[in-house]
Amino acid sequence: MSLSPFEVDSASLVAEDEQSAEALDAIAGIEGRSPLRLALARLRSDRVAWLAAGMILLMVVLALIAPVLSSMTGHSPYNPDLVNGTDSFGQPYGPGQAGFLLGTDNVGRDILVRVAYGARISLLVGILSTLLATIGGTALGLVSGYYGGWIDALLARLMDAVLSFPYVLAAIVLAAVFGGSLPLTIGVIAFFSWAAIGRIVRGQTLSQKEKEYVEAARSIGAGSFRIMFVDILPNLIAPVIVLGTLLVPVAIVFEATLDYLGVGVGPPTPTWGNMLADDQGSAGFGAWWFWVFPSIALLITTLGFNLLGDSVRDALDPRTERLFAMRRKKVAAAGPDASAGAGTEPLSDGTEA
């Protein structure tokens, strides 16, 4: 057979912008935008995401300035103050009375200070337990999906068991045995949350490990550990991030539930859950501020994380690209300056359909 059909210059794919070797060092290199950076750019163009971030930021700031609030007002979050915190009849102050912006509770403690301190516990528990659950769930899900066989059978059944367990009951029993505490609360929430992530990661791993790039990694001598955590993990980071973000509000509500039932962190530490529980009996005689303010704080936090989670999911999902493109067009039409940076140019997505 003649060579003619194949006589194409093999270097012809290199465009005319080929650089000489010396010039190479001078060039910083053209960097492709990683899928996460693309998602971040899309997230920035999402107004709901900004709103959600604002709500979360509000709570973070509240948590951070809690000691400042306490020292500025001179109101302790822990100690009852029947002298300054209640009126001459021993009744709690309402919002705005006697310098208490959000009023006081039954034993004269400043509700504003206590809500601020409660934010610390809620955020700490929410984020820390989610982090633990995400790391554990991802690792076990990867191992389960990658190795298969009896390891998978064991771990998959364990996940089913954890997911079907009556977790409130378990938490009550554990608190009764060990006594409620912050580490125990975080541990309990993490333990009952990892399986949700583990299951998703396992399913994704099962499909990813059949891809040819895994075979390619094996052919260059990569070990199982490297294949799992360097090759497969980046391909399932998107669902993990989405699920993780959506797990935070669940964990916060879970913590509030445990505290409300008296098996969580426990008094005198102010948490939104035990503030709601404390004030239960008082709501009857019109002290609405007892429960309204912790509830609002809980609502803002969980709503913030939920909205952010939804936005993150949209930003990471390549199928929503058209939606974002439309939004960018609208923003660009409204005012080109308003959409500085990544917003205006069409973003190609990192994943193949």
Next chain:
Amino acid sequence: MADTAAPVNPASDEPSLVAAPAEDHPLLRVENVVKHFPIKRGIFFKRQIGSVQAVEGVSLEVRRGETLGLVGETGCGKSTLARCITRLYPLTSGQVIFDGADISRLSARQLRTYRRRMQMIFQDPFGSLNPRRRVGSIIGDPLAIHGIADGGERKRRVQELMEVVGLNPEHYNRFPSEFSGGQRQRIGVARALALRPSLIVCDEPVSALDVSVQAQIINLLEDLQGEFNLTYVFIAHDLAVVEHVSDRVAVMYLGKIVELAETAELFGSPRHPYTAALLSASMVADPEKARSSHRVVLYGDVPSPINPPSGCRFHTRCPKAQPICSVDEPPLRVQAGDPAGHVTACHFPVAPGEQLVGAAPPISATATAFAAASPDISEGGGA
């Protein structure tokens, strides 16, 4: 390719495929490799109810610096054989001897040293590159895994490799999705080259590409063979490509090699009826020749590798099949009148110049013989 290939001397070729002259032992020797995939059924207690006999006793050798083409239709076990050679699959039985060392029973850890010398280029330029990793780290992975180069040194070597395969080294930080199919295949080639292997198994490296890009990749592979003194096992189902790149060609059918010869010899005078049919089906660019060429039409489908036909596996579709074909399996041997390197597994090899008659399938002649052995296949073949 011819300029770099080891001088091919038919006289020095042993008639047997397995034995090799001591002074020049082949780079790769495959002996009786068998790969069965078990078929399991059951939820809790899985029991094996059968097996897909993907590769059934393949023996061949690959000499240093040559390109061995491997052709056959889809599902004949080419890719499985490739993965057995590179030990991506464990072998059911048989041996893979790489540069004198038996690697067929090595553990994953022991294999690592051999992985440096034996690489693979994959068919799918999309699936074989991790979509979430940058090109630089994909190509640099072999260097990282084998601890050859780190940091700036690794980056320098990766950019060198990118230049060698005709990629712009500035694109070091891009993602695979930002490249075209041909460029992606170049990335795959660069990754395979990173460890400076002596053998590269190319598993249909161009079949997923546009024809114009195919030529570029093939030329690239040829250039690299000269530059890095590479030996290729080149799998393809495009006969024109195989004819162009290969020094020798092996034809596979249903998990077995049916014919193996020097490229010109095989394409010039095919002896196995399957090879003849395969060659007659390939397109001829010259319309004059195309009109005069005789097309051998095979009837029926490829039988299932779960339950392959008895005797010669091709007998259900062979225009020359006789009763003995369904009973006695022909060994791979040099047929009368052929040069030493040309082996064919056939009882009734095609004579030079013989026109095969693609008549109705010869099922009736052998129906009783193999209907008993494989009822479902006789049904499929007779349809």
